Amino acid sequence: MVASSMDVLVALCKRRGFIYPSSSVYGGLAGMYDFGPMGVELKNNLKASWWQSMVYDRDDIEGLDSTILMSRTVLQHSGHESTFTDPLVDCRNCKARMRADFIVNNECIYCKSTDLTEARDFNLMFATTVGPVVNDENRAYLRPETAQGIFMNFKNILDSQAPKIPFGIAQIGKAFRNEITPRNFIFRVREFEQMELEFFVMPGDDEKWHQYWIENRYQWWLDQGLSPDRLHQCDQEKDELAHYSKRTVDFLYDYPHGQDELEGIANRTDYDLGSHTKEQSSLNIQANVKDNTDSTQRLAIKHPDRNEWVVPYVIEPSCGVDRGVLAVLCEAFDEETLANGQIRTVMRLKPHLAPVKFAVIPIAKNNPVIMKCAKSITQKLRSQLGKKVVLENTGNIGKAYRRHDEVGTPFCITVDFDTIAADDATDPGTVTVRDRDSMQQIRVPLEDIERVANELLSGGIEAFAQVK
Numbered sequence: 001m002v003a004s005s006m007d008v009l010v011a012l013c014k015r016r017g018f019i020y021p022s023s024s025v026y027g028g029l030a031g032m033y034d035f036g037p038m039g040v041e042l043k044n045n046l047k048a049s050w051w052q053s054m055v056y057d058r059d060d061i062e063g064l065d066s067t068i069l070m071s072r073t074v075l076q077h078s079g080h081e082s083t084f085t086d087p088l089v090d091c092r093n094c095k096a097r098m099r100a101d102f103i104v105n106n107e108c109i110y111c112k113s114t115d116l117t118e119a120r121d122f123n124l125m126f127a128t129t130v131g132p133v134v135n136d137e138n139r140a141y142l143r144p145e146t147a148q149g150i151f152m153n154f155k156n157i158l159d160s161q162a163p164k165i166p167f168g169i170a171q172i173g174k175a176f177r178n179e180i181t182p183r184n185f186i187f188r189v190r191e192f193e194q195m196e197l198e199f200f201v202m203p204g205d206d207e208k209w210h211q212y213w214i215e216n217r218y219q220w221w222l223d224q225g226l227s228p229d230r231l232h233q234c235d236q237e238k239d240e241l242a243h244y245s246k247r248t249v250d251f252l253y254d255y256p257h258g259q260d261e262l263e264g265i266a267n268r269t270d271y272d273l274g275s276h277t278k279e280q281s282s283l284n285i286q287a288n289v290k291d292n293t294d295s296t297q298r299l300a301i302k303h304p305d306r307n308e309w310v311v312p313y314v315i316e317p318s319c320g321v322d323r324g325v326l327a328v329l330c331e332a333f334d335e336e337t338l339a340n341g342q343i344r345t346v347m348r349l350k351p352h353l354a355p356v357k358f359a360v361i362p363i364a365k366n367n368p369v370i371m372k373c374a375k376s377i378t379q380k381l382r383s384q385l386g387k388k389v390v391l392e393n394t395g396n397i398g399k400a401y402r403r404h405d406e407v408g409t410p411f412c413i414t415v416d417f418d419t420i421a422a423d424d425a426t427d428p429g430t431v432t433v434r435d436r437d438s439m440q441q442i443r444v445p446l447e448d449i450e451r452v453a454n455e456l457l458s459g460g461i462e463a464f465a466q467v468k
């Protein structure tokens with residue numbers, strides 16, 4: 001089973017500390033969400049998994065962290081100031097504003113009135129002013145995508161790291177879009193995070209690399225636990241393509257609100273580097289070059305065989321962290337009916353994504369020997385794994401299991417009277433390890449717990465039976 005209703009998921013996320021509406025004490029701020037103690041762990045784990053596969057597992061990609069505030073000039077030359085718009089419609093009846101392409105049957109999506117204005121372009125970028133003087137010259141934007149920061153640093157990375165083409169630059173960071181109609185929980189928000197790779201290739205090799213990244217990224221999402229039954233690939237129609245794209249393949253996931261975009265993999269051609277490059281006449285530029293009088297750098301590489309400059313083509317896999325978190329949560333959500341008729345809610349998250357890896361639960365909170373033992377196990381696992389290990393000390397084991405099922409903790413370790421009864425090596429104390437998914441329990445000698453914990457985590461849930 002997966003989450004079929006967004007309401008159930010939203011309630012669980014609030015109850016268990018994954019996600020809360022932002023500024024909620026004062027009624028909230030539309031299109032903004034805060035990630036709580038469980039949410040931040042899940043989000044960090046998803047980002048770490050992406051970074052691992054992009055930056056640490058390869059020789060041809062470097063990482064970057066560029067600024068959120070960007071010079072207006074950058075976003076003028078990238079085309080965002082003139083074209084990064086959505087069609088906006090006003091309802092004359094209830095005064096609501098909405099995206100024209102979200103309207104069905106020419107009816108207001110809030111009050112159902114058909115008294116609507118014509119659609120007009122609305123720019124999605126948040127503008128601000130840098131420095132004390134508020135004027136057009138000092139205008140800056142909160143970046144609407146992380147990609148432009150990568151293009152701005154293309155030359156720096158080329159000069160400092162000397163990568164050979166093809167190579168990529170990866171970045172994870174905040175992006176901001178003043179969405180006309182934020183909705184569907186964290187699916188469409190105004191402040192979000194993106195994980196973006198710009199992979200630079202020789203013109204002519206672009207289609208081959210585009211296909212490579214489509215396959216690579218699809219597999220990565222399966223590795224995060226998404227089912228191929230719910231993750232679809234879809235070629236954007238020509239008239240849907242962004243201003244820079246030759247071809248874009250979207251990954252659509254079956255969210256509770258319907259099938260919608262999780263990631264886009266675009267062939268951005270040489271549009272961006274070309275647009276930001278000065279001295280066009282001396283370059284062998286393929287297409288779409290604009291007036292670049294403000295750009296100070298030549299964003300091109302020397303052809304490996306010929307004495308000429310080439311503006312590389314760019315393949316861009318770009319996904320939203322928040323939409324990723326939502327997809328992973330939807331996929332992991334399960335409700336099962338137990339033998340006693342009770343419903344168990346469980347998040348079947350992959351162990352590498354689970355916010356808490358182990359919960360250590362002392363069976364009696366007032367027993368100092370049990371508590372001491374539980375604390376010592378917790379400390380050992382924390383220092384060995386470097387991950388979140390929680391010591392539960394409510395003394396209510398059933399409640400602890402329920403909580404950790406709902407946050408997706410793969411394993412609970414219970415310290416009981418058998419753990420502390422042992423007094424010699426022939427009768428070692430044991431702890432109970434409970435598997436989240438099967439609820440199966442095994443007893444593990446105390447002295448083996450660190451080794452077993454490692455095997456459980458690295459082998460996943462499947463390793464459980466073998467450990468036994």
Ligand code: ATP
Nearest residue numbers: 177179187188189192261262263264318319320323
């Ligand atoms: P959409 O058509 O849904 O508005 P988009 O095609 O404009 O999305 P891109 O510009 O391709 O999106 O951005 C890359 C990725 O960033 C998207 O695949 C998505 O995961 C994420 N993203 C874009 N806009 C938002 C948003 N408002 N809230 C959350 N994530 C977003």
